[in-house]
Amino acid sequence: MNHRREKIQMIGVICVFVLFFSTQNSFSYMTTNLFVPVLIAADHKYQEWSLEKIILDNAAHIYPFWRQIEMTSNYTAIVEDECTYEKLLELEGTDEDREAYPPGETKEDSDTAQVEQGEETGNHTVEEVDRAKAAMENENMFSKLQMDNFTETGEKQVVYRREDLRDFQNLIKQFYTIDATTMTDESQLQIDKLLDADMAIQKSAEPQILIYHTHASECYVDSVPGDLSTTVMGVGEQLKKILVEKYGYSVLHDTGIYDTVRAQAYNVAAPRVEQLLAENPSIQVVIDLHRDQVQEGTKLVTSLNGMPTAKFMFFNGLSRTKETGDITYLANPNIDENLAFAFQMQLTCNEYYPDITRKIYLKGYRYNMQYKGKTLLIELGAQTNTVTEAKNACFPIAHALDLVLSGKMPDNS
Numbered sequence: 001m002n003h004r005r006e007k008i009q010m011i012g013v014i015c016v017f018v019l020f021f022s023t024q025n026s027f028s029y030m031t032t033n034l035f036v037p038v039l040i041a042a043d044h045k046y047q048e049w050s051l052e053k054i055i056l057d058n059a060a061h062i063y064p065f066w067r068q069i070e071m072t073s074n075y076t077a078i079v080e081d082e083c084t085y086e087k088l089l090e091l092e093g094t095d096e097d098r099e100a101y102p103p104g105e106t107k108e109d110s111d112t113a114q115v116e117q118g119e120e121t122g123n124h125t126v127e128e129v130d131r132a133k134a135a136m137e138n139e140n141m142f143s144k145l146q147m148d149n150f151t152e153t154g155e156k157q158v159v160y161r162r163e164d165l166r167d168f169q170n171l172i173k174q175f176y177t178i179d180a181t182t183m184t185d186e187s188q189l190q191i192d193k194l195l196d197a198d199m200a201i202q203k204s205a206e207p208q209i210l211i212y213h214t215h216a217s218e219c220y221v222d223s224v225p226g227d228l229s230t231t232v233m234g235v236g237e238q239l240k241k242i243l244v245e246k247y248g249y250s251v252l253h254d255t256g257i258y259d260t261v262r263a264q265a266y267n268v269a270a271p272r273v274e275q276l277l278a279e280n281p282s283i284q285v286v287i288d289l290h291r292d293q294v295q296e297g298t299k300l301v302t303s304l305n306g307m308p309t310a311k312f313m314f315f316n317g318l319s320r321t322k323e324t325g326d327i328t329y330l331a332n333p334n335i336d337e338n339l340a341f342a343f344q345m346q347l348t349c350n351e352y353y354p355d356i357t358r359k360i361y362l363k364g365y366r367y368n369m370q371y372k373g374k375t376l377l378i379e380l381g382a383q384t385n386t387v388t389e390a391k392n393a394c395f396p397i398a399h400a401l402d403l404v405l406s407g408k409m410p411d412n413s
Contacts, residue, residue: 150395151305156351165191175346179363182318189339195347197340199374200407203248206282209401211236211289212254212273214265214368218291220387228255230387232291235380238391239289242398249405252280270368277371285374285405288367290315291390292379300382301389302355304396310381310389312397313358314342317377321364332366337373341404345376348400356396374405 165171168186178184201208216233223230229237233255240253254276258269277283292313294300300311316339319327332338342360349357361379369375378397381390402408 150307152399153352158351158354160347160351162191162195175343175360177359177361179361181321181323182362182364183320183322184318184362188318188336193336194340194343197337197344198407199341199344199404201284201374201405203250204282205250207250207252207280208282209243209249209251209285209287210254210273210276210280210283211240211251211287212256212269212276213258213290214269214288215259215262215290216255216257217259218293219383220291220381220385220390221383222386228257232289232380232390234387235291235390235394236289239287239394239398242394243401247398247402249402250282252276252283266368273368273371284372285401286369286372286376288369288375288377290377290379291385292382294382294384296384298382299384300358301385304353304356304392307392308386308389309356309392309396310385311356311358312381312393313379314346314360315367315377315379316342316360316362317365317367317369318362319364319366327364327366330366332370334370334373334375335366338369338375341374342376344404345400348403349396352400352403353396356393 160174165174168189171189171191172178176184176189213233213236216228216231218232220230220232228234236253240251243249243251254272256269256272258272259265260268273286277286292300301308302311303309316335317332319330319332319335321327346357346360358379367377369377380393380397
């Protein structure tokens, strides 16, 4: 290290000599800023740096365009779309659950799942996952409240008039929370377009609805460690059960684990979702079921038919941020239908089960919602809810789904 330092300082002395005899002010300025730092090579910033790195770093401070030239030269073989795409995928992996939620509702990274290579999935061993899958097939693992104890709301409790929602600001105020990092406008959220989109599907013996979990390891306050059937995955099985047995839909529930590294979850889940859709072309509806994260002390719960029931929230990605505008290389050709589906679900829940939902949350990126128009990302309850509260919420969700998917939604004229 001493030998290297002496060498660097010798070069520095030469640089100062050149500076002394420089006659052009601009050259003097450049030489001073490029090479004088070499004289302080003993400083910790430069201890492990090469001479080239020291000079280039200081050159970038003098001539900002140099930084751009340097970056361009390093990425000439990588198209901008791919480079940015990978970065956005990493951001997307944690973006939906942090930072810009309303005060008191901010997700945290504390529930990020860690994994030891090859031995665990999330915080669960392979054996635990197998046991959870077997447990979810057992009737006793579902909510103690039987389906016949749930009484559907037969009539609307609240009525929204289409005319009242033509005003964009009023529509936003009543139905949406827009993240500070993104933006929307009247052309994207227009009441006629949202309400008139046809969401009806035909029931069949082939799978029509896919339920999966980008973040399958998300737990509730009384979840049993190591038992995935008491996580959001078990709640997904409850939703499947109600949709199949009560409403007659054919549902495929994917129990894959994709959040071994949370920031990569959407990227990891995408190929599996593509595969399932390719293998089951009859699937028309995709539901990515999550559990939210809120500040401790915040309880997202209401009473429904005397049952404590977790509140839930529909979430839409707009593939758009204020900083970048439309993210064309994260394009979602189904975004209009995504937005209409979420809105019709929100409206139905609001009218039949007031206070059961939080406002639709709009944020950037696309969250694997591009594969099907009828895609929902649902944040069901939070870490402060119980498993039973979360499972109870599956009843109004299933009822609203049936109303929307069967075309029974009355006209809001």
